Amino acid sequence: MSWTPQEEAAFVAKRRRRNLVIGLVLGAFALLFYGITISRIAG
């Protein structure tokens, strides 16, 4: 039994969105720690 093309397309789209959000969250996390460091040094 296999996925239909629609199911596979839906899965790939979900995975793409998930990866995009993970990338954005990781980027935001790096910026957050950069900001924390600068704020602590300044403070």
Next chain:
Amino acid sequence: MASNPISTEQERAPSGALSTATLTSPALSAADWSDYWALLKPRVMTLVVFTGACGLFAAPGHLNPFLSFVAILCIAVGAGAAAAYNQWWEADIDAVMKRTASRPLPAGRLGHDEALGFATILAVGSVVTLGFATNWVAAAWLAFSIFFYAVVYTIWLKPRTPQNIVIGGAAGAFPPIIGWAAVTGDVTALPLLLFAIVFAWTPPHFWALALFVRMDYARAGIPMLPVTHGVRETRRQILAYSLVLFAVSVAPWALGLLGPVYGVPVTLLGIAFVALSARVAASRTEAAGEMTAEKTLFKFSLLYLAGVFAALVADRWMA
């Protein structure tokens, strides 16, 4: 190096489509990002962010605005982690309750291991980040609050005692303490009273809801007070707790910790809360659809908590 699980011959159907076997692979999640977001119970998070931010703004002293933002974010993420642990543990219970059956875990969109790993990453990440950004006293309170909600409330008390909401209410009462500690590095009388306010507010708030969804709880085998002790006893307890809530809410004013900007509106809100609770206590209806007094109290309780904490911040800023 591990191969891409969907690119191997074994995992592809002859047509090139993905086989159903790959769905069970831990490397192949069928979850959308919104499923992870739902795991955080964003609506509950709103309340946590609000009370945590009020604790932070009401605290004496100054915290860099960016670090204040980070502290509130960490409180929110920590609450989200606790909610994710809760949903991970209660997936089987959620599956039999109409209100929760469509959540990501009972609906099968998210695996148990994924949820557990996600919750742990958020819990550790929020505590460590809060420690680095502010201080380790606040981080320790955040860690304890996550532990309290996930273990003491969800795993230990909720399935065992009808007083689950009373003790579990403590878990939701920590954010003002964490916000305060983020600024001052310690915990004094006022943040403890703020804790007491949320603690006393939780039982009448949740029992008002539990009264009109009690059949759901009964089906799921959760020993909520309306299920174990009946509708009448729950209504009596709601009124009793609303009187306790009134007392602890006006205590900061009575003790001279806050002024009339806090005291006057909170006294009025408290009188309204007790009046609505008395209406619930006087009600005799057993049909969920006719429980208008309970529904009104549930909605008003949200307004009450928002009003009390808004008055707190207003009073501190005007002092």
